[in-house]
Amino acid sequence: MRIVIVGTGYVGLVSGACLSDFGHHVTCVDKDEQKIASLRRGEIPIFEPDLQRLVQINAAAGRLVFTTELITSVVDAEAIFIAVGTPSRRGDGHADLSYVYAAVQDIAKAIQRFTVVITKSTVPVGTGDEVERLIKQLNPSADIAVVSNPEFLREGAAVRDFKHPDRIVVGTDDERARKVLGEIYRPLYLNRAPIMYTGRRTAELIKYAANAFLATKIAFINEIADLAEKVDANVQEIARGIGMDNRIGSKFLHAGPGYGGSCFPKDTRALIKTAQDAGVPLRIVETVNSTNDIRKRAMARKVAAPFHGNIRGKVIAVLGLTFKPNTDDMREAPSIPLITALRDMGATIKAFDPVGMEQARSEMPDITYCDDPYACADGADALVIVTEWEQFRALDFDRLKRVMASLVVIDLRNIYDPDEITNRGYLYQSVGRANKPMY
Numbered sequence: 079m080r081i082v083i084v085g086t087g088y089v090g091l092v093s094g095a096c097l098s099d100f101g102h103h104v105t106c107v108d109k110d111e112q113k114i115a116s117l118r119r120g121e122i123p124i125f126e127p128d129l130q131r132l133v134q135i136n137a138a139a140g141r142l143v144f145t146t147e148l149i150t151s152v153v154d155a156e157a158i159f160i161a162v163g164t165p166s167r168r169g170d171g172h173a174d175l176s177y178v179y180a181a182v183q184d185i186a187k188a189i190q191r192f193t194v195v196i197t198k199s200t201v202p203v204g205t206g207d208e209v210e211r212l213i214k215q216l217n218p219s220a221d222i223a224v225v226s227n228p229e230f231l232r233e234g235a236a237v238r239d240f241k242h243p244d245r246i247v248v249g250t251d252d253e254r255a256r257k258v259l260g261e262i263y264r265p266l267y268l269n270r271a272p273i274m275y276t277g278r279r280t281a282e283l284i285k286y287a288a289n290a291f292l293a294t295k296i297a298f299i300n301e302i303a304d305l306a307e308k309v310d311a312n313v314q315e316i317a318r319g320i321g322m323d324n325r326i327g328s329k330f331l332h333a334g335p336g337y338g339g340s341c342f343p344k345d346t347r348a349l350i351k352t353a354q355d356a357g358v359p360l361r362i363v364e365t366v367n368s369t370n371d372i373r374k375r376a377m378a379r380k381v382a383a384p385f386h387g388n389i390r391g392k393v394i395a396v397l398g399l400t401f402k403p404n405t406d407d408m409r410e411a412p413s414i415p416l417i418t419a420l421r422d423m424g425a426t427i428k429a430f431d432p433v434g435m436e437q438a439r440s441e442m443p444d445i446t447y448c449d450d451p452y453a454c455a456d457g458a459d460a461l462v463i464v465t466e467w468e469q470f471r472a473l474d475f476d477r478l479k480r481v482m483a484s485l486v487v488i489d490l491r492n493i494y495d496p497d498e499i500t501n502r503g504y505l506y507q508s509v510g511r512a513n514k515p516m517y
């Protein structure tokens with residue numbers, strides 16, 4: 079198949095690399111010239127495990143090419159995936175579809191044969207109808223089918239998720255389009271990944287419902303964590319105790335500083351807006367969204383608690399800046415409102431992240447970035463674990479003891495056993511687990 083992917087970000091690049099690895103001929107298009115130039119040099123602009131290898135192999139085999147030229151690429155494509163960003167629109171929280179429609183305008187002009195136009199970007203219900211209307215308006219003779227094929231990959235495990243999806247959702251009533259999508263995903267289908275064919279609007283809403291449900295699970299366990307802390311119970315054991323029930327499931331039940339990232343915050347906000355416009359407000363999702371927003375900044379109070387709420391002049395070492403491990407993505411990372419709040423309270427911030435510091439610098443230029451966890455902890459009054467990178471799971475607490483100004487550890491990801499760290503002489507606080515008495 080000759081496939082064009084418009085937008086070469088986390089989703090577009092991973093999709094392009096994996097589809098070319100299946101044997102398809104893929105052209106990845108992006109309007110960002112620097113990004114395309116670095117991809118042509120074999121440099122991957124994002125951090126994603128296994129992606130570099132996949133891109134290099136398939137580019138070398140001539141199955142994966144990168145360009146800024148959308149129109150020439152589209153002319154002989156059988157399928158065009160739209161994978162551009164759909165961020166929150168400034169001011170109102172609706173999905174900003176300007177990148178999608180800008181891409182569609184260029185695609186519409188170039189189409190010359192039967193082409194399946196597939197939205198992989200997360201777009202509100204009804205967007206497929208508008209994409210179809212726009213293409214027909216700009217190019218009345220275009221022979222097209224517009225399909226919704228939402229993406230469910232997770233950053234940090236994106237290649238594996240793309241190649242081993244729980245399901246593939248294809249939203250279209252067009253038989254020809256179903257055949258094309260069936261052919262594109264045939265290697266996955268042979269691996270027994272279920273393909274679910276559905277209506278286009280239903281497919282669009284499946285994506286938002288999935289993300290809102292997962293966000294709800296996280297917000298729910300975070301509230302239970304707050305209660306557990308107050309009543310001397312342990313949220314990790316509660317999560318285990320409920321997660322073993324198959325009806326509930328054990329995933330997305332890790333208490334922490336609130337969810338961030340490029341999807342859950344913006345997608346819950348967009349779904350709330352869609353529902354309000356439809357006259358069916360989603361009260362549960364509205365609450366999830368607002369409690370999560372408040373939670374990220376509120377974590378600063380937890381950090382300040384061992385100092386009786388006063389951290390003016392204190393040095394706080396922050397380990398982990400990205401919104402989760404194994405990615406360099408800083409979008410809506412909990413570290414940002416947390417660090418802002420700590421600075422508002424008068425603290426000085428030192429930080430370390432294994433791969434996210436370059437991205438973090440543009441968001442937070444005024445904090446001190448360090449080369450490793452121990453340099454970060456040097457002279458610190460408290461060490462705060464914000465992202466659970468693997469290398470933070472076995473810190474050398476004896477070495478930390480020698481460099482820290484006071485022995486306070488705030489573990490917002492519950493990666494350590496409270497007794498173990500307390501027995502080493504630290505004051506240790508975590509989330510939703512009975513915290514030892516403070517100074």
Ligand SMILES: NC(=O)c1ccc[n+]([C@@H]2O[C@H](COP(=O)([O-])OP(=O)(O)OC[C@H]3O[C@@H](n4cnc5c(N)ncnc54)[C@H](O)[C@@H]3O)[C@@H](O)[C@H]2O)c1
Nearest residue numbers: 085086087088089108109110162163164177181199200229
């Ligand atoms: N990141 C994820 O984990 C994830 C998972 C599932 C779904 N999604 C959805 O996929 C979509 C893309 O997300 P992302 O994280 O890959 O975004 P991204 O910001 O990483 O990448 C988007 C890319 O599109 C390019 N672009 C924008 N307009 C363009 C145009 N007209 N022509 C060519 N290129 C253009 C940008 O330059 C950028 O490189 C979003 O709708 C997102 O919600 C993301």
